[in-house]
Amino acid sequence: MEYIPLLVLIISFVGLLAIGTPVAWSIAISSMLTLLVSVPSLPALATISQRMATGLDSFALLAIPFFILSGELMNQGGIAHRLIAFAKSLVGALPGGLALINIISAMFMGAIAGSAMASASAMGSILGPEMEKEGYDREFAAAVNITSATTGLVIPPSNILIVYSLASGGASIAALFLAGYIPGLLTGLLLMVVTVFWAKKKGYGTGERSSMKQVFKTFVDAVPSLFLLVLVIGGIVAGIFTATEASAIAVLYSLLLGFAYKQITFKKLPQIFLNASSTTAVVMLLIAASMGMSWALSFEHIPQDISSGLLSITDNKIALLLIINLILLFVGIFMDITPAVLIFTPIFLPIVTKLGIDPVHFGIIMILNLCIGLCTPPVGSVLFVGVGIAKTSIEKVIKPLLPLFAAMILALFLITYIPELALWLPGLFGL
Template sequence: MDILSICILLFSFLMLLAIGVPVAWSIIISSVFTLLVSVPFIPGLTTIAQRMATGIDSFALLAIPFFILSGELMNRGGVANRLVAFAKSVVGFLPGGLALINIISAMLMGSVAGSAMASASAMGSILGPEMEKEGYSKGFGVAVNITSATTGLVIPPSNILIVYSLASGGVSIAALFLAGYIPGILTGLFLMIVAMIWAKKNKLPTRKREPLSKIFSTFIDAFPSLMLLVVVIGGIVSGIFTATEASAIAVIYTLILGFIYKEINFKNLPEILLKASSTTAIVMFLIGASMSMSWVLSFENIPEMISSGIMSISDNKIVILLLINLTLLFVGIFMDMTPAVLIFTPIFLPVVAELGIDPIHFGIIMILNLCIGLCTPPVGSVLFVGVGVANTSIQKVLKPLMPFFLAMVLALILVTYIPDLSLWLPSLFNL
C-alpha cells in the first residue's frame, strides 16, 4: 500500500501543478487522493480539514503574522533607505560597489524584516535604477538582488526558521536563530566575491571613499533600525521573552520607528495592516495544507519507507547528506519554501538523526537548500518579485544568475560538512 500511496501522491501533486493549480490546493487535493486509498471519502475529507485546522493551532506560529507586520512596517517606514545609505558609505568605493551595497543592504533588510520578498522589492526599487545608470546590466542587477534577498531567511529573525521548529517537533527557536548568523553571512560574502570579480572583469567605475564623518552619520541614522536585531535576538537568547513575544515587540518597535522617521502616519496603517493580513493568510493556508500532507505521509508510513530506502543505499554520512541536498535542491525548483519545510522535515529528520546529525544543523542545511529554489523558475517567488520590480524577463536574468547560484551552492556545501558553522554560536549560549 505504501508504494501505491507514494505513486498517487506524487502523480496527482505533479499533475495538479502542471495544469496550473495553486501549490496549496495541489497539496490538499493530492493529500485527499492519497488518503482515499485507506479511508472512505467522507471521513477522508473530514480528516484533512481537521488536520489543516490543528496544523495552525500553535502558539509559536503567532510569531509569523507579527513578523510579517513588522516587515511591512519596516518596508514602508524608511528603514530600507537608511540601511542602503549606511552600506553605501562603507563599501561603495570597492569594485562593484553598488552590487556590494545591494548585498549588504539585503542582508540587513532581510534580517530586520524577515522576508526575502520584502527585501527584493525594496532593494530592487531603490538600487535597480541606480545600478543601470552606472553601467550594470539589468539582468546582473536582478541576479544580485534576488540571491542576496534570500540571506535574510537564514539570518534571524526568520519566519521560516519558526516553521522548521514546528515541523521538527520543537527544536529551540533561539538556537535556530543563532545558528543562522554564520551561514547567512558566509553566503553573503560569497555573493560579494562574485560581484567584485564581475565588476573587475567588466571594468565598472568605482566611487570615492567616503570620509569617516559620513560613515558615522549614516551609521547613526541607521542605528535605530539595526537595534531591532539586538532587541529581538538579545531578548530571546537571554530568556527575557519568547520568539512569539519578541515578534509583538518588533511590531511596536517598528511602528514607533516609522512615526519617528515620519514615513508612516495613521492614514497608512489600514493599507499596511491589510497587506500584512493578506500575506499572513497565504502563509497560514500553506502551513495548514502542508501539515495535512505531513499527516497523510505519516499515516501511510511513507517517511519510514523513504528513510529505510535512503539508509539502504548507504550508511555514510557524507553520501546521505549529498543525497538529501540533491533532493531538496530539486524540490526547491517546484515547491515553495514553507510547504517544502513542513513536508520534508518529518521525512529527512529521522534519517539524519540516526546518523547523529544535530537537528539545528540540519535545519540550517534545509533552509539554505530551499533558498536556492526561491531564485529558480518555475516557482521561485523571489525571482518573480525581482524580475517584476526591474521590469525585465526571466530569460535575461538566468545567465547572470549562474555564478551566484554556484556561490550559494558552495556556501551550502561548507555549511553541510562543517557543522560548527551552524552550531558554534548556539553552543556559546548553551542552546
C-alpha cells in the same frame, strides 16, 4: 501495495500543479487522494480538514503574522534608505560598489524585515535604477538583488526558521536564530566575492571613498533600525521573552520607528495592515495544507519507507547528506519554501538524526538549500519579484545568476560538512 500511496501523492500533486491549481490546494487535495487509498471518502475528507485546522493551533505560529506585520511596517517606514546609506559608506568605493551595497543592504533588510520578497522589492526599487544609471547591466543588477534577498531567510529573525521548529517537533527557536548568523553572513560574503570578480570583468566602476565621519554618521542613522535585531534576538536568547512575544514587540518598535521617521502615518496604516493580512493568509493556508499532507504521509508510513530506502543505499553520513541536498535542490525548483520545509522535515530529520546530525544544523542546511529554489523558475517567488521590478525577463537574468548560484551552493556545502559554522554560536550561549 506499499508504494501506491506515494505514487498517488506524486502523480496527483504534480498533475494539479501542471493544470494551474494553487500550491496550497494542490497539497490539500493530493493529501486527501493519498488518504483515500486506505480510508473511506468521508473520514478522509474530515481527517484532512481537521488536521489542517489543528495544524495552525500552535502558540509559536503566532509569531509569523506579527513578524510579517513588522516587516511590512519596516518596509514602509524608511528603513531601507538608511540601511543603503550605511552600506554605501562601507563598500561604495570597491569594484562593483553599488552591487555590494545591494548585498549588504539586503542582508540588513532581510534580517530586519524577515522577508526575502520585501527585501528584493525594496532593494530593487531603490538601487536598480541607480545601478543602471551607473552603467551596470539591468540583468546583472536583478541577479544580485534576487540572490542576496534570500540571505534574510537565514539571518534571524526569520519566519521560516519558526516553521522549521514546528515541523521538527521542537528544535529550539533561539538556537535556530543564533545558528543562522554565520551561514547567512557566509553566503552574503561569497556572493560579494563573485560580484567583485564579475564587476572587474565587466568594468563596473567604483564610487567615492567615504570618510570615517560619513561612515559614523550613516551608522548612527541606521542604529535605530539595527537595534531591532538586538532587541528581538537578545531578548529571546536571554530568556526575557519567547519568539512570539518578541514578534509583538517588533511590531510595536517598527510602528514607533516608522512614525518617528515620519514615513508612516495613520492614513497609511489600513493599507499596511491589509498587505500584512494578505501575506499572512497565504502563508497560513500553505502551513495548514502542509500539516495535512505531513499527517497523511505519516499515516501511510511514507517517511519510514523513504528513510529505509535511503539508508539501504548508504549509511555514510557524507554520501547521505549529499543525496538529501540534491533532492532538496530539486524539490526547491518546484515547491515554495514553506510547504517544502513542513513536508520534508518529518521525512529527512529522522534519517539525519540517526546519523548523529544535530536537528538545528539540519534546519539551517534545509533553509539554505531551499533558498536557492526561490531564485529558480518555475515557482521562484523572489525570482519573479526581482525580474518584475527590474523590468527584464527570466531568460536574460539566467546567465548572470549562474555564478551567484555557484556561490550559494558553495556556501550550502560548507555549512553541510562543517557543522561548527552553524552550531558554534548556539553552543557559545549553551543552546
